[in-house]
Amino acid sequence: MAAELIDGKEIARKKQDHIGSEVQKLKAEGITPGLAVILAGNNQASRTYVKNKQKTCDKLGMNSMLIELPESVSEQELIRKITELNESEDIHGILVQLPLPSHINEKAIIEAISPDKDVDGFHPINIGRMMTAQDAFIPCTPAGIIEMLDSIGTDISGKHVVVIGRSNIVGKPAGQLFLNEDATVTYCHSKTADLKEYTTRADILVAAAGKAKLITKDHVKNGAIVIDVGMNRKEGGKLCGDVDFEAVKHKAGFITPVPGGVGPMTITMLMHNTLKAAKLSISKVKSNGRH
Numbered sequence: 001m002a003a004e005l006i007d008g009k010e011i012a013r014k015k016q017d018h019i020g021s022e023v024q025k026l027k028a029e030g031i032t033p034g035l036a037v038i039l040a041g042n043n044q045a046s047r048t049y050v051k052n053k054q055k056t057c058d059k060l061g062m063n064s065m066l067i068e069l070p071e072s073v074s075e076q077e078l079i080r081k082i083t084e085l086n087e088s089e090d091i092h093g094i095l096v097q098l099p100l101p102s103h104i105n106e107k108a109i110i111e112a113i114s115p116d117k118d119v120d121g122f123h124p125i126n127i128g129r130m131m132t133a134q135d136a137f138i139p140c141t142p143a144g145i146i147e148m149l150d151s152i153g154t155d156i157s158g159k160h161v162v163v164i165g166r167s168n169i170v171g172k173p174a175g176q177l178f179l180n181e182d183a184t185v186t187y188c189h190s191k192t193a194d195l196k197e198y199t200t201r202a203d204i205l206v207a208a209a210g211k212a213k214l215i216t217k218d219h220v221k222n223g224a225i226v227i228d229v230g231m232n233r234k235e236g237g238k239l240c241g242d243v244d245f246e247a248v249k250h251k252a253g254f255i256t257p258v259p260g261g262v263g264p265m266t267i268t269m270l271m272h273n274t275l276k277a278a279k280l281s282i283s284k285v286k287s288n289g290r291h
């Protein structure tokens with residue numbers, strides 16, 4: 001048996017079409033969604049990601065603003081810039097590209113972003129809202145995973161989801177979202193004693209450990225849905241997932257490729273969140289700033 005491919009690029013394209021038409025409606029009301037991206041330092045991978053985000057904004061008719069700051073930028077200066085963007089009427093979403101230079105306290109920077117403009121969904125307010133199943137900005141990669149599963153018609157309720165990885169930006173929120181959808185969730189990570197014992201019981205396996213080819217066919221139950229969040233860059237620049245795709249594809253029921261799987265969904269959900277932030281700004285004006 002061969003797994004069916006979950007085509008992230010195609011699912012992203014359809015979702016973007018929809019977002020694009022919502023942007024047009026908002027523009028007719030006089031609001032153009034605007035995303036500000038702050039890039040501190042000279043990380044080459046970060047530069048490429050940021051360029052992709054801007055390109056997608058362009059394509060969907062949104063405004064994007066890139067703020068480039070030197071590696072040596074101070075925390076105070078970065079917070080001053082964020083404060084300015086928090087107050088800007090033209091900017092609805094703020095994204096500070098991670099990782100930040102090592103002398104900067106990431107938590108302090110994330111907390112400086114207004115929760116209403118936090119399109120990454122990294123602010124503790126949004127995390128808390130998500131955990132309590134309130135309306136929130138949902139981190140883009142986990143949101144993209146749920147969107148992909150929806151598009152292949154997966155009923156998540158009652159499924160056993162095993163998430164490998166517990167980062168604040170992917171693993172932890174992904175598990176939480178699945179829990180909100182009534183899944184049974186198991187978290188595994190680098191200290192898990194017998195990984196296979198858990199992963200072979202997964203109906204849905206989410207690999208977000210950041211370790212190339214960690215997941216082999218022996219980790220996967222027949223017919224399972226395998227979502228590969230890995231973005232491991234090999235020498236020569238080739239992108240490699242956390243899943244040994246060629247081996248696992250014969251055993252899984254569905255599988256996402258890398259590239260062309262989760263990555264395009266992440267950017268798409270960033271656009272979704274920016275649109276949501278722009279809509280939120282209207283309802284704030286209508287309620288006179290009280291909300």
Ligand SMILES: Nc1nc(=O)c2c([nH]1)NC[C@@H]1CN(c3ccc(C(=O)N[C@@H](CCC(=O)O)C(=O)O)cc3)C=[N+]21
Binds near residue numbers: 049140260266
């Ligand atoms: N504040 C913040 N928010 C982020 O969302 C964020 C971040 N910092 N720092 C870096 C990571 C990484 N990330 C990616 C998004 C899309 C692709 C993507 O579209 N990948 C393509 C291919 C890319 C390629 O070929 O290089 C794919 O998988 O098909 C990759 C990586 C967002 N990040």
